[in-house]
Amino acid sequence: MRHAPASPDDRGTPGVPAPAAPPGPVPPLTSGDVMSALRDVVDPEWPVSIVDMGLVHAVAVDGGVVSVTLTLTSTGCPCVEMIREDIRDRLRRLPGVGDVRIALTWDPPWTSDRLSEVARERFRRWGVAV
Protein backbone atom coordinates (compact mmCIF):
# COMPACT_ATOMS: atom_id res chain seq x y z
CA MET A 1 0.00 0.00 0.00
CA ARG A 2 1.33 3.43 -0.84
CA HIS A 3 1.40 6.15 1.83
CA ALA A 4 1.92 9.86 1.51
CA PRO A 5 5.51 10.90 2.42
CA ALA A 6 5.96 11.52 6.13
CA SER A 7 6.26 15.14 7.31
CA PRO A 8 9.58 16.21 9.02
CA ASP A 9 7.79 16.16 12.38
CA ASP A 10 6.67 12.58 11.92
CA ARG A 11 10.08 11.12 11.41
CA GLY A 12 10.35 9.72 14.96
CA THR A 13 13.52 8.78 16.75
CA PRO A 14 16.29 7.36 14.61
CA GLY A 15 16.65 3.61 15.24
CA VAL A 16 13.17 3.30 16.74
CA PRO A 17 10.59 1.80 14.42
CA ALA A 18 7.73 4.13 13.62
CA PRO A 19 4.34 2.93 14.80
CA ALA A 20 2.47 0.97 12.14
CA ALA A 21 0.14 3.07 10.05
CA PRO A 22 -3.53 2.24 10.58
CA PRO A 23 -4.91 0.14 7.72
CA GLY A 24 -6.53 2.30 5.08
CA PRO A 25 -9.61 1.45 3.09
CA VAL A 26 -9.12 -1.26 0.46
CA PRO A 27 -9.27 0.40 -2.96
CA PRO A 28 -12.13 -0.89 -5.09
CA LEU A 29 -11.29 -3.78 -7.38
CA THR A 30 -10.93 -2.84 -11.03
CA SER A 31 -11.03 -4.80 -14.28
CA GLY A 32 -7.34 -4.02 -14.59
CA ASP A 33 -6.65 -5.78 -11.27
CA VAL A 34 -8.54 -8.82 -12.53
CA MET A 35 -6.65 -8.89 -15.84
CA SER A 36 -3.35 -8.58 -13.99
CA ALA A 37 -4.27 -11.51 -11.76
CA LEU A 38 -5.34 -13.59 -14.77
CA ARG A 39 -1.81 -13.18 -16.15
CA ASP A 40 -0.81 -15.61 -13.39
CA VAL A 41 -3.13 -18.29 -14.79
CA VAL A 42 -1.22 -20.43 -17.24
CA ASP A 43 -2.62 -22.46 -20.12
CA PRO A 44 -2.16 -26.11 -19.00
CA GLU A 45 -0.81 -27.11 -22.42
CA TRP A 46 1.66 -24.24 -22.94
CA PRO A 47 3.46 -22.22 -20.27
CA VAL A 48 1.81 -19.01 -21.46
CA SER A 49 -0.79 -17.05 -19.52
CA ILE A 50 -4.39 -17.33 -20.61
CA VAL A 51 -4.34 -13.56 -21.21
CA ASP A 52 -1.40 -13.81 -23.62
CA MET A 53 -3.06 -16.83 -25.25
CA GLY A 54 -6.01 -14.57 -26.04
CA LEU A 55 -8.47 -16.74 -24.12
CA VAL A 56 -9.92 -13.91 -22.03
CA HIS A 57 -12.58 -12.03 -23.98
CA ALA A 58 -13.81 -9.77 -21.19
CA VAL A 59 -13.81 -9.20 -17.46
CA ALA A 60 -16.30 -7.26 -15.35
CA VAL A 61 -16.42 -6.34 -11.70
CA ASP A 62 -19.68 -5.75 -9.87
CA GLY A 63 -19.06 -5.31 -6.16
CA GLY A 64 -17.54 -8.56 -4.99
CA VAL A 65 -18.61 -10.46 -8.08
CA VAL A 66 -16.08 -10.92 -10.86
CA SER A 67 -17.26 -12.15 -14.26
CA VAL A 68 -14.86 -13.56 -16.82
CA THR A 69 -15.83 -14.31 -20.40
CA LEU A 70 -13.53 -16.98 -21.68
CA THR A 71 -12.96 -18.77 -24.95
CA LEU A 72 -10.85 -21.85 -25.70
CA THR A 73 -8.57 -22.74 -28.57
CA SER A 74 -10.79 -25.71 -29.47
CA THR A 75 -14.28 -26.91 -28.57
CA GLY A 76 -12.85 -30.21 -27.40
CA CYS A 77 -10.27 -28.63 -25.08
CA PRO A 78 -9.72 -31.27 -22.40
CA CYS A 79 -8.36 -28.67 -19.96
CA VAL A 80 -11.49 -26.57 -19.63
CA GLU A 81 -12.25 -27.56 -16.03
CA MET A 82 -8.61 -27.12 -15.05
CA ILE A 83 -8.54 -23.61 -16.50
CA ARG A 84 -11.82 -22.68 -14.80
CA GLU A 85 -10.54 -23.93 -11.46
CA ASP A 86 -7.23 -22.07 -11.80
CA ILE A 87 -9.12 -18.85 -12.63
CA ARG A 88 -11.36 -19.24 -9.59
CA ASP A 89 -8.42 -20.02 -7.30
CA ARG A 90 -6.44 -17.01 -8.46
CA LEU A 91 -9.27 -14.48 -8.45
CA ARG A 92 -10.57 -15.53 -5.02
CA ARG A 93 -7.19 -14.47 -3.64
CA LEU A 94 -7.88 -10.88 -4.70
CA PRO A 95 -9.13 -8.73 -1.83
CA GLY A 96 -12.87 -8.20 -1.92
CA VAL A 97 -13.73 -10.99 -4.35
CA GLY A 98 -16.70 -13.01 -3.15
CA ASP A 99 -17.82 -14.81 -6.28
CA VAL A 100 -16.21 -15.65 -9.61
CA ARG A 101 -18.47 -16.33 -12.59
CA ILE A 102 -17.00 -17.78 -15.75
CA ALA A 103 -18.89 -17.87 -19.03
CA LEU A 104 -17.63 -19.65 -22.14
CA THR A 105 -18.07 -18.03 -25.53
CA TRP A 106 -17.30 -19.30 -29.03
CA ASP A 107 -18.05 -16.05 -30.82
CA PRO A 108 -15.76 -14.77 -32.15
CA PRO A 109 -13.87 -18.05 -32.39
CA TRP A 110 -10.30 -18.21 -31.13
CA THR A 111 -7.61 -17.96 -33.79
CA SER A 112 -3.86 -17.48 -33.49
CA ASP A 113 -4.48 -13.79 -34.25
CA ARG A 114 -5.47 -13.49 -30.61
CA LEU A 115 -1.97 -14.40 -29.35
CA SER A 116 -0.10 -11.49 -27.75
CA GLU A 117 3.40 -10.53 -28.88
CA VAL A 118 4.72 -12.11 -25.65
CA ALA A 119 3.07 -15.42 -26.56
CA ARG A 120 4.29 -15.22 -30.17
CA GLU A 121 7.85 -14.66 -29.05
CA ARG A 122 7.69 -17.68 -26.74
CA PHE A 123 6.18 -19.90 -29.41
CA ARG A 124 8.89 -18.79 -31.85
CA ARG A 125 11.54 -19.67 -29.29
CA TRP A 126 10.01 -23.15 -28.90
CA GLY A 127 9.93 -23.62 -32.67
CA VAL A 128 6.14 -23.52 -32.89
CA ALA A 129 4.77 -21.81 -36.00
CA VAL A 130 2.16 -19.16 -35.20
Place this chain on the structure above:
Amino acid sequence: MSTPLLDRASALPQDCVPALVDLVVALADNKHALGLRYGEWCSSGPTIEAGVAATAMAQDELGHARVLYGLLEELPGAPHRSEHEWAASDARTAAFLDRPFPGWPHLIVANVLLDQALASVLETALLSRYLPLRQRVRKILEEERYHAIHGQGWLRQLAAEGPRVRELLGEAVRAAWPDALCWFGPADGGSLRPLVDAGVLREAGDPVRERFLAGTGPLLSQSGVAAPVRAEGDRWVLTEPLPWPVWDERARRVRGGAPERDTR
Protein backbone atom coordinates in the same frame (compact mmCIF):
# COMPACT_ATOMS: atom_id res chain seq x y z
CA MET B 1 -34.44 -3.28 -41.86
CA SER B 2 -32.64 -6.38 -40.64
CA THR B 3 -34.55 -9.11 -38.84
CA PRO B 4 -33.99 -8.91 -35.08
CA LEU B 5 -31.98 -11.65 -33.43
CA LEU B 6 -33.61 -13.99 -30.93
CA ASP B 7 -31.25 -13.90 -27.98
CA ARG B 8 -33.02 -16.43 -25.75
CA ALA B 9 -35.25 -19.47 -26.02
CA SER B 10 -38.30 -17.59 -24.76
CA ALA B 11 -38.07 -15.32 -27.83
CA LEU B 12 -38.46 -18.28 -30.23
CA PRO B 13 -41.85 -18.86 -31.86
CA GLN B 14 -43.43 -21.59 -29.75
CA ASP B 15 -44.14 -23.85 -32.73
CA CYS B 16 -40.49 -24.17 -33.61
CA VAL B 17 -39.18 -25.11 -30.13
CA PRO B 18 -39.93 -28.88 -30.36
CA ALA B 19 -38.30 -29.00 -33.81
CA LEU B 20 -35.23 -27.20 -32.51
CA VAL B 21 -34.97 -29.54 -29.51
CA ASP B 22 -35.17 -32.59 -31.79
CA LEU B 23 -32.59 -31.14 -34.18
CA VAL B 24 -30.09 -30.19 -31.48
CA VAL B 25 -30.43 -33.54 -29.69
CA ALA B 26 -29.85 -35.45 -32.91
CA LEU B 27 -26.93 -33.24 -34.00
CA ALA B 28 -25.24 -33.52 -30.62
CA ASP B 29 -25.92 -37.24 -30.17
CA ASN B 30 -24.50 -38.01 -33.62
CA LYS B 31 -21.44 -35.91 -32.88
CA HIS B 32 -20.96 -37.68 -29.57
CA ALA B 33 -21.29 -41.08 -31.26
CA LEU B 34 -18.89 -40.02 -34.04
CA GLY B 35 -16.41 -38.92 -31.39
CA LEU B 36 -16.59 -42.32 -29.71
CA ARG B 37 -16.26 -44.17 -33.03
CA TYR B 38 -13.31 -42.04 -34.18
CA GLY B 39 -11.79 -42.55 -30.76
CA GLU B 40 -11.78 -46.32 -31.21
CA TRP B 41 -9.13 -45.79 -33.91
CA CYS B 42 -6.79 -43.59 -31.87
CA SER B 43 -4.14 -46.27 -31.72
CA SER B 44 -5.14 -48.54 -34.56
CA GLY B 45 -5.21 -46.40 -37.70
CA PRO B 46 -3.27 -47.61 -40.74
CA THR B 47 -0.44 -45.21 -39.89
CA ILE B 48 0.62 -43.38 -36.74
CA GLU B 49 -0.46 -40.12 -38.36
CA ALA B 50 -3.90 -41.59 -39.11
CA GLY B 51 -4.32 -42.55 -35.46
CA VAL B 52 -3.30 -39.06 -34.37
CA ALA B 53 -5.81 -37.55 -36.81
CA ALA B 54 -8.56 -39.87 -35.55
CA THR B 55 -7.71 -38.78 -32.00
CA ALA B 56 -7.92 -35.10 -32.93
CA MET B 57 -11.22 -35.58 -34.74
CA ALA B 58 -12.61 -37.59 -31.80
CA GLN B 59 -11.71 -34.76 -29.45
CA ASP B 60 -13.35 -32.23 -31.77
CA GLU B 61 -16.55 -34.24 -32.13
CA LEU B 62 -16.88 -34.71 -28.38
CA GLY B 63 -16.29 -30.98 -28.02
CA HIS B 64 -18.99 -30.21 -30.59
CA ALA B 65 -21.40 -32.47 -28.72
CA ARG B 66 -20.59 -30.66 -25.47
CA VAL B 67 -21.11 -27.25 -27.07
CA LEU B 68 -24.44 -28.32 -28.62
CA TYR B 69 -25.70 -30.06 -25.47
CA GLY B 70 -25.25 -26.68 -23.78
CA LEU B 71 -28.01 -25.33 -26.04
CA LEU B 72 -30.51 -27.76 -24.53
CA GLU B 73 -30.21 -26.27 -21.07
CA GLU B 74 -32.47 -23.34 -21.86
CA LEU B 75 -34.82 -25.01 -24.37
CA PRO B 76 -38.13 -25.98 -22.73
CA GLY B 77 -38.96 -29.66 -22.98
CA ALA B 78 -35.42 -30.66 -23.92
CA PRO B 79 -34.08 -33.91 -22.49
CA HIS B 80 -31.08 -33.69 -20.22
CA ARG B 81 -27.90 -34.58 -22.05
CA SER B 82 -24.23 -34.16 -21.30
CA GLU B 83 -21.01 -35.68 -22.49
CA HIS B 84 -20.61 -37.25 -19.06
CA GLU B 85 -24.02 -38.94 -19.07
CA TRP B 86 -24.11 -40.65 -22.42
CA ALA B 87 -26.90 -43.21 -22.71
CA ALA B 88 -26.47 -44.95 -26.02
CA SER B 89 -29.87 -46.68 -25.75
CA ASP B 90 -31.59 -43.29 -25.72
CA ALA B 91 -29.33 -41.70 -28.33
CA ARG B 92 -30.63 -40.41 -31.66
CA THR B 93 -27.84 -41.47 -33.96
CA ALA B 94 -27.41 -42.69 -37.51
CA ALA B 95 -27.59 -46.47 -37.85
CA PHE B 96 -24.08 -46.44 -39.35
CA LEU B 97 -22.76 -45.43 -35.92
CA ASP B 98 -24.58 -48.16 -33.98
CA ARG B 99 -21.59 -50.49 -34.08
CA PRO B 100 -17.81 -50.04 -34.17
CA PHE B 101 -16.42 -49.48 -37.66
CA PRO B 102 -15.14 -52.81 -38.99
CA GLY B 103 -12.29 -51.11 -40.84
CA TRP B 104 -10.59 -47.82 -41.69
CA PRO B 105 -12.62 -47.41 -44.93
CA HIS B 106 -15.79 -47.27 -42.82
CA LEU B 107 -14.30 -44.52 -40.66
CA ILE B 108 -13.43 -42.54 -43.78
CA VAL B 109 -16.94 -42.96 -45.19
CA ALA B 110 -18.41 -41.78 -41.88
CA ASN B 111 -16.01 -38.84 -42.10
CA VAL B 112 -17.00 -37.99 -45.69
CA LEU B 113 -20.74 -38.65 -45.48
CA LEU B 114 -22.10 -38.39 -41.94
CA ASP B 115 -19.67 -35.90 -40.45
CA GLN B 116 -20.02 -33.63 -43.47
CA ALA B 117 -23.80 -34.03 -43.66
CA LEU B 118 -24.01 -32.75 -40.09
CA ALA B 119 -21.63 -29.91 -41.01
CA SER B 120 -23.88 -29.04 -43.97
CA VAL B 121 -26.87 -28.74 -41.64
CA LEU B 122 -24.88 -26.62 -39.19
CA GLU B 123 -23.78 -24.39 -42.07
CA THR B 124 -27.42 -23.41 -42.55
CA ALA B 125 -27.34 -21.98 -38.99
CA LEU B 126 -24.23 -19.86 -39.54
CA LEU B 127 -26.34 -16.70 -39.64
CA SER B 128 -29.16 -18.07 -37.49
CA ARG B 129 -31.56 -15.58 -35.91
CA TYR B 130 -31.31 -17.70 -32.76
CA LEU B 131 -28.23 -16.19 -31.18
CA PRO B 132 -27.24 -19.05 -28.83
CA LEU B 133 -27.05 -21.37 -31.85
CA ARG B 134 -25.35 -18.86 -34.14
CA GLN B 135 -22.67 -18.15 -31.51
CA ARG B 136 -21.67 -21.81 -31.43
CA VAL B 137 -21.75 -22.74 -35.09
CA ARG B 138 -18.85 -20.74 -36.50
CA LYS B 139 -16.26 -22.36 -34.26
CA ILE B 140 -17.63 -25.85 -34.94
CA LEU B 141 -17.51 -25.27 -38.70
CA GLU B 142 -13.95 -23.96 -38.52
CA GLU B 143 -12.91 -27.22 -36.89
CA GLU B 144 -14.97 -29.24 -39.39
CA ARG B 145 -12.98 -27.79 -42.32
CA TYR B 146 -10.07 -30.00 -41.29
CA HIS B 147 -12.30 -33.06 -40.98
CA ALA B 148 -13.46 -32.50 -44.55
CA ILE B 149 -9.90 -32.24 -45.84
CA HIS B 150 -8.99 -35.40 -43.92
CA GLY B 151 -11.91 -37.40 -45.31
CA GLN B 152 -11.42 -36.28 -48.91
CA GLY B 153 -7.68 -36.99 -48.86
CA TRP B 154 -8.08 -40.44 -47.32
CA LEU B 155 -10.96 -41.42 -49.60
CA ARG B 156 -8.83 -40.64 -52.68
CA GLN B 157 -5.81 -42.42 -51.20
CA LEU B 158 -7.76 -45.57 -50.27
CA ALA B 159 -9.61 -45.68 -53.58
CA ALA B 160 -6.29 -45.52 -55.44
CA GLU B 161 -5.21 -48.76 -53.75
CA GLY B 162 -7.31 -50.87 -56.08
CA PRO B 163 -10.69 -52.41 -56.87
CA ARG B 164 -10.97 -54.41 -53.63
CA VAL B 165 -10.64 -51.31 -51.46
CA ARG B 166 -12.98 -49.35 -53.74
CA GLU B 167 -15.51 -52.15 -53.33
CA LEU B 168 -15.22 -51.91 -49.53
CA LEU B 169 -15.65 -48.16 -49.72
CA GLY B 170 -18.70 -48.60 -51.95
CA GLU B 171 -20.26 -51.01 -49.44
CA ALA B 172 -19.71 -48.53 -46.64
CA VAL B 173 -21.13 -45.70 -48.75
CA ARG B 174 -24.25 -47.76 -49.44
CA ALA B 175 -24.70 -48.44 -45.70
CA ALA B 176 -24.24 -44.81 -44.62
CA TRP B 177 -26.04 -43.23 -47.59
CA PRO B 178 -29.72 -43.31 -46.46
CA ASP B 179 -29.13 -41.67 -43.08
CA ALA B 180 -26.65 -39.12 -44.44
CA LEU B 181 -28.83 -38.04 -47.37
CA CYS B 182 -32.12 -38.08 -45.45
CA TRP B 183 -30.62 -35.94 -42.68
CA PHE B 184 -31.44 -32.75 -44.60
CA GLY B 185 -35.14 -33.67 -44.48
CA PRO B 186 -37.63 -34.30 -47.30
CA ALA B 187 -37.85 -31.90 -50.24
CA ASP B 188 -39.40 -29.01 -48.30
CA GLY B 189 -37.40 -29.69 -45.13
CA GLY B 190 -40.14 -31.64 -43.32
CA SER B 191 -39.90 -31.13 -39.56
CA LEU B 192 -37.10 -28.58 -40.09
CA ARG B 193 -39.48 -26.29 -42.01
CA PRO B 194 -40.65 -24.29 -38.94
CA LEU B 195 -37.01 -23.57 -38.16
CA VAL B 196 -36.47 -22.18 -41.66
CA ASP B 197 -39.65 -20.10 -41.38
CA ALA B 198 -38.42 -18.65 -38.07
CA GLY B 199 -34.96 -17.88 -39.48
CA VAL B 200 -33.26 -20.36 -37.14
CA LEU B 201 -31.99 -22.21 -40.22
CA ARG B 202 -31.40 -20.61 -43.61
CA GLU B 203 -32.78 -23.58 -45.54
CA ALA B 204 -33.50 -27.31 -45.28
CA GLY B 205 -34.40 -30.24 -47.52
CA ASP B 206 -33.50 -30.26 -51.22
CA PRO B 207 -31.31 -27.13 -51.42
CA VAL B 208 -29.00 -28.45 -48.68
CA ARG B 209 -28.97 -31.94 -50.17
CA GLU B 210 -28.08 -30.57 -53.61
CA ARG B 211 -25.19 -28.58 -52.21
CA PHE B 212 -23.96 -31.66 -50.34
CA LEU B 213 -24.16 -33.77 -53.49
CA ALA B 214 -22.33 -31.08 -55.48
CA GLY B 215 -19.33 -31.69 -53.20
CA THR B 216 -19.64 -35.40 -52.51
CA GLY B 217 -20.75 -36.57 -55.96
CA PRO B 218 -17.58 -35.53 -57.81
CA LEU B 219 -15.37 -36.84 -54.98
CA LEU B 220 -16.93 -40.33 -55.11
CA SER B 221 -17.16 -40.40 -58.87
CA GLN B 222 -13.57 -39.27 -59.50
CA SER B 223 -12.35 -41.78 -56.89
CA GLY B 224 -14.20 -44.60 -58.63
CA VAL B 225 -16.32 -45.39 -55.56
CA ALA B 226 -19.81 -46.63 -56.42
CA ALA B 227 -22.62 -44.44 -55.08
CA PRO B 228 -26.22 -43.74 -56.14
CA VAL B 229 -25.42 -40.31 -57.56
CA ARG B 230 -24.60 -39.03 -61.06
CA ALA B 231 -23.89 -35.80 -62.87
CA GLU B 232 -26.76 -34.21 -64.78
CA GLY B 233 -25.57 -31.10 -66.52
CA ASP B 234 -23.91 -29.01 -63.84
CA ARG B 235 -25.84 -30.70 -61.02
CA TRP B 236 -25.36 -33.97 -59.15
CA VAL B 237 -28.55 -35.95 -58.67
CA LEU B 238 -29.62 -39.13 -56.90
CA THR B 239 -30.05 -42.22 -59.03
CA GLU B 240 -32.24 -43.99 -56.45
CA PRO B 241 -35.05 -42.62 -54.30
CA LEU B 242 -34.31 -42.10 -50.63
CA PRO B 243 -36.17 -44.36 -48.16
CA TRP B 244 -38.62 -41.73 -46.90
CA PRO B 245 -41.27 -44.29 -45.77
CA VAL B 246 -38.83 -45.63 -43.16
CA TRP B 247 -37.19 -42.32 -42.27
CA ASP B 248 -37.91 -41.28 -38.67
CA GLU B 249 -38.00 -37.48 -38.72
CA ARG B 250 -37.73 -37.12 -34.97
CA ALA B 251 -34.90 -39.57 -34.39
CA ARG B 252 -33.35 -38.50 -37.71
CA ARG B 253 -32.48 -42.05 -38.73
CA VAL B 254 -33.80 -44.75 -40.98
CA ARG B 255 -35.98 -47.14 -38.96
CA GLY B 256 -34.87 -50.74 -38.75
CA GLY B 257 -31.41 -50.31 -37.26
CA ALA B 258 -28.00 -50.81 -38.69
CA PRO B 259 -27.65 -53.05 -41.71
CA GLU B 260 -25.52 -56.12 -41.23
CA ARG B 261 -21.97 -55.46 -42.25
CA ASP B 262 -19.67 -57.52 -44.32
CA THR B 263 -16.57 -57.64 -42.15
CA ARG B 264 -14.29 -59.34 -44.64
